[in-house]
Amino acid sequence: MDLFEYQGKQYFARYGIAVSAGGVAMTVDEAVAQAELAKYPVVIKAQVQVGGRGKAGGIKLANNADEVRLHAKNILGMDIKSHIVKRVWVEHASDIAEEYYASFTLDRSAKRHLLMLSAQGGVEIEHVAVVDPTAIVKLHVNPVEGLSLDSAKRAVVDARISEKAQDGVAAMLLKLYECFTKGDCDLAEINPLILKPTGEVHALDAKVTLDDNAAFRHPEWDEYRATEELDDREKLAREKNLQYIGLDGSVGIIANGAGLAMSTLDVVNQVGGKAANFLDIGGGANAELMTAALEVINSDTKVKSIFINIFGGITRGDEVAKGIVEAMKRVKLRAPIVIRLDGTNATEGRAIIAAAGIAESQLISRSTMLEAARTAVEIAGKK
Amino acid sequence: MAIFVNENTKVLVQGLTGGQGRFHGLRNRDYGTQVVAGVTPGKAGQDVEGIPVFDTVESAVAATGATASFIAVPPKAAPAAILEAARAGIGFVVCITEGVPAQDEARVFATLQRDFPKTRLLGPNCPGIISPGKCNIGITAGEIAALPTAKGPNVGIVSRSGTLTYQALYELKQRNIGVSTCVGIGGDPVPGTSFVDCLAEFQSDPETHAIIMIGEIGGTAEEEAAEFIMTHVTKPMSAYIAGVTAPAGKKMGHAGAIVSGGKGTAQGKMDALTSAGVKVGLNPTEACELMAQIIASM
Numbered sequence A: 001m002d003l004f005e006y007q008g009k010q011y012f013a014r015y016g017i018a019v020s021a022g023g024v025a026m027t028v029d030e031a032v033a034q035a036e037l038a039k040y041p042v043v044i045k046a047q048v049q050v051g052g053r054g055k056a057g058g059i060k061l062a063n064n065a066d067e068v069r070l071h072a073k074n075i076l077g078m079d080i081k082s083h084i085v086k087r088v089w090v091e092h093a094s095d096i097a098e099e100y101y102a103s104f105t106l107d108r109s110a111k112r113h114l115l116m117l118s119a120q121g122g123v124e125i126e127h128v129a130v131v132d133p134t135a136i137v138k139l140h141v142n143p144v145e146g147l148s149l150d151s152a153k154r155a156v157v158d159a160r161i162s163e164k165a166q167d168g169v170a171a172m173l174l175k176l177y178e179c180f181t182k183g184d185c186d187l188a189e190i191n192p193l194i195l196k197p198t199g200e201v202h203a204l205d206a207k208v209t210l211d212d213n214a215a216f217r218h219p220e221w222d223e224y225r226a227t228e229e230l231d232d233r234e235k236l237a238r239e240k241n242l243q244y245i246g247l248d249g250s251v252g253i254i255a256n257g258a259g260l261a262m263s264t265l266d267v268v269n270q271v272g273g274k275a276a277n278f279l280d281i282g283g284g285a286n287a288e289l290m291t292a293a294l295e296v297i298n299s300d301t302k303v304k305s306i307f308i309n310i311f312g313g314i315t316r317g318d319e320v321a322k323g324i325v326e327a328m329k330r331v332k333l334r335a336p337i338v339i340r341l342d343g344t345n346a347t348e349g350r351a352i353i354a355a356a357g358i359a360e361s362q363l364i365s366r367s368t369m370l371e372a373a374r375t376a377v378e379i380a381g382k383k
Numbered sequence B: 001m002a003i004f005v006n007e008n009t010k011v012l013v014q015g016l017t018g019g020q021g022r023f024h025g026l027r028n029r030d031y032g033t034q035v036v037a038g039v040t041p042g043k044a045g046q047d048v049e050g051i052p053v054f055d056t057v058e059s060a061v062a063a064t065g066a067t068a069s070f071i072a073v074p075p076k077a078a079p080a081a082i083l084e085a086a087r088a089g090i091g092f093v094v095c096i097t098e099g100v101p102a103q104d105e106a107r108v109f110a111t112l113q114r115d116f117p118k119t120r121l122l123g124p125n126c127p128g129i130i131s132p133g134k135c136n137i138g139i140t141a142g143e144i145a146a147l148p149t150a151k152g153p154n155v156g157i158v159s160r161s162g163t164l165t166y167q168a169l170y171e172l173k174q175r176n177i178g179v180s181t182c183v184g185i186g187g188d189p190v191p192g193t194s195f196v197d198c199l200a201e202f203q204s205d206p207e208t209h210a211i212i213m214i215g216e217i218g219g220t221a222e223e224e225a226a227e228f229i230m231t232h233v234t235k236p237m238s239a240y241i242a243g244v245t246a247p248a249g250k251k252m253g254h255a256g257a258i259v260s261g262g263k264g265t266a267q268g269k270m271d272a273l274t275s276a277g278v279k280v281g282l283n284p285t286e287a288c289e290l291m292a293q294i295i296a297s298m
Helices: A005-014 A028-038 A065-075 A125-131 A149-158 A163-182 A212-217 A219-226 A232-239 A258-270 A287-298 A317-330 A346-355 A369-380 B019-031 B057-064 B078-087 B102-115 B162-174 B195-204 B221-232 B266-275 B284-296
Strands: A022-025 A042-046 A059-062 A088-092 A098-107 A112-118 A136-141 A185-195 A201-203 A207-210 A243-246 A251-255 A277-280 A305-312 A337-343 A363-366 B010-014 B034-039 B051-054 B068-071 B092-095 B120-122 B128-131 B135-138 B154-159 B178-184 B210-216 B237-242 B279-281
Touching: A005 A022, A005 A088, A005 A163, A005 A207, A022 A028, A028 A042, A028 A065, A028 A088, A042 A065, A059 A065, A065 A088, A098 A125, A098 A136, A098 A163, A098 B102, A112 A125, A112 A149, A112 A163, A112 B102, A125 A136, A136 A149, A149 A163, A163 A185, A163 A201, A207 A212, A212 B102, A232 A243, A232 A287, A251 A258, A251 A287, A251 A369, A258 A277, A258 A305, A258 A369, A258 B162, A258 B210, A258 B237, A277 A287, A287 A317, A305 A317, A305 A369, A305 B162, A317 A337, A317 A346, A337 A346, A337 A369, A337 B162, A346 A363, A363 A369, A369 B284, B010 B019, B010 B057, B010 B078, B019 B034, B019 B051, B019 B068, B019 B135, B034 B057, B051 B057, B057 B078, B068 B078, B068 B135, B078 B092, B078 B102, B102 B120, B154 B162, B154 B195, B162 B178, B162 B210, B162 B284, B178 B195, B195 B210, B195 B221, B210 B221, B210 B266, B210 B284, B221 B266, B237 B266, B237 B284, B266 B279, B279 B284
Parallel strands: A251 A277, A251 A305, A305 A337, A337 A363, B010 B034, B010 B068, B034 B051, B068 B092, B092 B120, B154 B178, B154 B210, B210 B237, B237 B279
Antiparallel strands: A022 A088, A042 A059, A042 A088, A098 A112, A098 A185, A112 A136, A185 A201, A185 A207, A243 A277, B128 B135, B128 B178
16 A cells, blocks of 8 residues: 555654654645644645656645645646645645655565665656666665664765764664564655754655555554545455456456456457456355456446456366356346356356356357457457 | 475474365365374364364474475464474475565565575465375365376476466366476565576476476566576476556555566566577467477477
8 A cells, every 4th residue: 555645754753753744634724724833834745646746736835824825726636647636735844955865675586675775865766776876875684683773874874975964864764664664664765855954864755655464463554544545446346355456448357366367457458458457356256256346347337348267276167157147146237248267167167157048148158268358359349 | 206395295284273274284185195284272182184283383293294384374373383384393384375464574584594494485375386196285276287297298387376377287287288396486575485496496306397487577586587597497498477468556466466666567577588598478378388389399
């Protein structure tokens, strides 16, 4: 789960990372109230989970209530790369002497934590990596040993952080590391990490991605869940415990297993179509699950055909077939189903489908993935 | 021969008294696997259809001589279960648990590396391993796997995805191609066993003559495999990478299946494998078809 900047800052604050005083606002009046609390001058920042806010006009400085009104009015509702701004973060404007970059991620290749630190902050780190790769210090941290103050200090010196900021940045790195590990982040990034003229080190932005698998030990994440911008279909899928991702094609997809579901999207694409979604129904494709999956897909008006791709392992093909027949009684579908059923007891499963007496215009059976994809794409039309 | 497991492997099941552990543990035994013990704290002295249950892995090993562990416990308990098995001297641990936090996986991996270098972990979030006719640990339906033939040629399979592994087993069986061992390394960000680990084993396994590799988007494991193949693997290979059309920035079902910052794309992986001399199919069937051609030419 990706956090908004303000949530990231609140999360940072839990681990003692210095952030600016501020508050979130969903209306112009709320923005003014937050500005009064934070004290002028303030910065008004669009809360969207996409880069390039500043260039799009989503970050503005305001010296008084009138300016807050003007900017908040413009920013709220703004479309930034297809993300509509619903909230702004209003914080006391910081004086900046220098800007740095710091982040922790998991390096999957090294199977170690990775610190990236640079004295060149405030710009995209990918840009720095291209223009001046030596300006980024990369330090692997053994997850069992953790980050020591000595290593943090060495990284700070190696990154050529100004001497007056070195102790502050090293201390900040330890806190950020704790947030990353104890806070179960996939990514904890501060860009820019600033040095104020007064000598303090401070997080001016926050980019945090949380590991959904760790949600069971973080009840405090519930409030972040609540602000996730899911459409109705994604909400329904989540309620039903289905792994669903909406896409923009016309072939609805249901498959068992993440790999097979990804592969199904690929095959549909290969024969000239485009998938409307990714949906992994998981191991036990029973009538309940199949009904839920069909309900989710049926609510997508773009869907012109539904491709159910099931490979029976321990889940037997006859059970899956019964589930589909039962689900079709429960859900009135707007688009025909093309099914490919293979693996354990597939023959029995196909017999059940054939015996159910469902019209060919509603349920078409194909014996391979590729044939099924072709049929589904013929019905839905090419992309 | 087979890799990692064989007919002499003695398996204990951590979580045998739970729903998943019981279901799959008994299926594994029915397949012919030597399932010698179960471990559930507080349930020592009980048995599950004749399989004795112990409180700890240590006591189960002492009583039964178990050499491998099959872990089927919830995500919260999985890290401790893996380390308990390692501490008791288990050499091969299969963890099917889905949903283990990445931070826990990273810590467990680093702990195994530092304190228990003789223990190999397969998973978490993996379907397990099957050496057809010899040993099946995990959730694979044994009947879809073709037995290896004495003369060969036989194929080794290594995959990040469960269902695509079954698909490959099934397609090979339909073409009467034997399988030496099929390893599901799992779809999480920090798998205990990597493609490279499996390729090295297959390369030195006399019963394996060719290898199918099934990867997916996210991370760089396939690129590392490609580099390894160039210098260390002489056996012919075919491959398939799932997720060509997956949108960037979305986790596609598996915790590790995500394209981020332009890295981990299917195309990049396919290109790397192709340059390493691997025949890459555009779908699972095509990868198995390519393997059938390889086998026919041997």
